[in-house]
Amino acid sequence: MSETRTIKSRGAVTIDVETCKGCELCIVACPPRVLSMSTEVNQLGVHYPRLHPGCTGCAACLMVCPDFCFEVFRFEEPVLTTIEEPA
Amino acid sequence: MTTSQPAGPVLDSDAAPEGARKIADLKPDLLLTGEHNLCPGCGEPLAVRVYLEALQELGVSRETVMVAGIGCYTMFTGTVDLDLVQALHGRAPSVATGIKRMLPDKVVFTLQGDGDMVNEGLQEVLHTAARGERVTCILLNNGVFGETGGHMTATSVLGQRTKSSLEGRDAEYHGYPILIGDLVSRLQGAAYVARGSVHNAGAVARTKRMLRRAFETQLAGDGFSFVEVLTMCPTGWFIPTADGPDYMHETLGEVHVMGELKVDGMVKTTEELHAENVRKQHEVEAELERGGVDL
Ligand code: SF4
Ligand code: SF4
Ligand code: SF4
Numbered sequence: 537m538s539e540t541r542t543i544k545s546r547g548a549v550t551i552d553v554e555t556c557k558g559c560e561l562c563i564v565a566c567p568p569r570v571l572s573m574s575t576e577v578n579q580l581g582v583h584y585p586r587l588h589p590g591c592t593g594c595a596a597c598l599m600v601c602p603d604f605c606f607e608v609f610r611f612e613e614p615v616l617t618t619i620e621e622p623a
Numbered sequence: 624m625t626t627s628q629p630a631g632p633v634l635d636s637d638a639a640p641e642g643a644r645k646i647a648d649l650k651p652d653l654l655l656t657g658e659h660n661l662c663p664g665c666g667e668p669l670a671v672r673v674y675l676e677a678l679q680e681l682g683v684s685r686e687t688v689m690v691a692g693i694g695c696y697t698m699f700t701g702t703v704d705l706d707l708v709q710a711l712h713g714r715a716p717s718v719a720t721g722i723k724r725m726l727p728d729k730v731v732f733t734l735q736g737d738g739d740m741v742n743e744g745l746q747e748v749l750h751t752a753a754r755g756e757r758v759t760c761i762l763l764n765n766g767v768f769g770e771t772g773g774h775m776t777a778t779s780v781l782g783q784r785t786k787s788s789l790e791g792r793d794a795e796y797h798g799y800p801i802l803i804g805d806l807v808s809r810l811q812g813a814a815y816v817a818r819g820s821v822h823n824a825g826a827v828a829r830t831k832r833m834l835r836r837a838f839e840t841q842l843a844g845d846g847f848s849f850v851e852v853l854t855m856c857p858t859g860w861f862i863p864t865a866d867g868p869d870y871m872h873e874t875l876g877e878v879h880v881m882g883e884l885k886v887d888g889m890v891k892t893t894e895e896l897h898a899e900n901v902r903k904q905h906e907v908e909a910e911l912e913r914g915g916v917d918l
Contacts, residue, residue, distance in 0.1 A: 541630075543630065543631055545634075546914055547643070547646075547914070548634070548636070548640040548643055549636055550636050550637065550638065550639060551636040551637075552649065552657075553637075555657065555658065557662075557663035557664075558663055558864075559663040559664035559857075559864035559865065559867075560664075560864060560865035561664055561864065561865065561867070561868065563865065564865055564868070565823060565824055565868075567908075567911045567912060569627065569629055570629045571629065572628055572629050572633075582663070586633045586634075586636065587633065587634045587636040588629035588630065588631045588632070588633060588634060589629075589630070589631040589632070589634060590629065590630070590631070592914040593646060593914060594824075594911050594914050595646065595647045595824070596823075596824035596911060597824075598647050599669070599672075599824040599827040599828065600669065600821070600823065600824055600827065600868075602661065602663070602664065602665050602666070602667075602668040602669060603657065603659075603663075603668070604649050604650040604654075604657030604668070604672070605649070605657075606647075606649065607639070607645060607647065607648055607649050608645070608646050608647040609639060609640055609643035609644060609645050609646065610643060610644050610646050610914075611640070611642060611643045611644075612642065612643075612644070613642075615640075617631055617632075619630055619631045619632070621630070
């Protein structure tokens with residue numbers, strides 16, 4: 537059995553994954569916790585963040601990233617993503 | 624650091640999303656490149672971002688002279704788009720004094736670390752503050768000599784582990800830390816003194832406001848202005864990068880208390896600063912919940 541759930545994204549980010557040094561400061565700083573670390577590694581050999589639905593465009597990730605990896609965007613109308621979740 | 628995995632698929636984050644408005648750029652405009660060789664999780668680039676943004680917002684970047692001290696942050700002297708002079712260890716406030724006296728219309732500020740300012744050149748900053756020179760000194764305080772290997776500095780807090788205090792700083796043997804912001808705030812020539820921190824996004828935003836206020840103090844000709852910023856040094860502290868912000872807030876941040884220490888000649892007590900911090904942190908958390916702090 538599974539249920540569907542809709543997640544609203546009011547914003548989005550771009551991530552410069554090749555510059556990232558894998559410190560994970562953005563992961564802990566994101567209020568809705570929509571960033572996760574990759575299992576793959578970049579040219580520096582470190583894991584980097586990836587974006588999931590639910591970003592608010594708050595820019596907390598950008599303000600705590602020591603390596604200037606983020607650009608932050610906001611949508612005029614929230615973008616909806618429907619996901620399936622085990623009930 | 625373990626965090627719960629976010630729900631939903633991985634979204635494309637290589638290119639700008641369609642139909643979205645960009646609200647914040649990769650790097651500050653006054654930084655020629657975002658690349659640097661500081662360690663993963665270092666707090667210094669966060670402070671560099673906010674002072675550059677503050678100068679840009681005030682529209683004075685072309686009228687500004689930066690005087691750099693010596694530390695890991697000195698790496699940025701090659702990439703910040705400002706007029707710049709490199710000073711010897713700890714001497715930046717005196718160099719800044721000379722520049723400001725010859726070029727009074729310029730905005731002159733120093734960028735120094737705790738090793739540079741509080742160990743190597745303590746008298747420079749104190750005399751500059753006491754004389755009420757119309758310059759701004761910015762201190763990046765992490766309680767270690769990061770660049771030269773992570774030894775204890777005069778601002779390391781009691782119990783702090785460094786290369787030269789492996790069992791933790793011991794008052795009996797190493798003496799007590801110098802709370803430089805508090806010391807400077809007691810000097811009559813100091814017009815504005817604040818202590819920021821970069822342990823979370825809200826603190827970064829507050830620190831930026833402090834830096835703006837410090838530069839405004841200088842522009843108004845009111846006297847010496849000083850902003851200390853607590854920055855993470857996970858390398859020097861022997862901790863995982865993701866633990867840096869909390870570690871800093873709970874150790875250095877407990878002793879070097881964040882806040883505006885002196886505004887308009889009024890010095891605040893530690894209790895007042897603590898109360899203000901709790902209130903401000905709630906405010907920014909609410910702002911972040913609503914979707915963003917004022918950048
Ligand atoms: S902009 Fe805010 S919500 Fe979006 S990823 Fe960054 S920290 Fe998370
Ligand atoms: S804060 Fe920046 S450097 Fe650190 S993991 Fe996130 S994107 Fe990478
Ligand atoms: S040694 Fe510390 S201050 Fe220096 S770059 Fe590394 S983390 Fe930053």
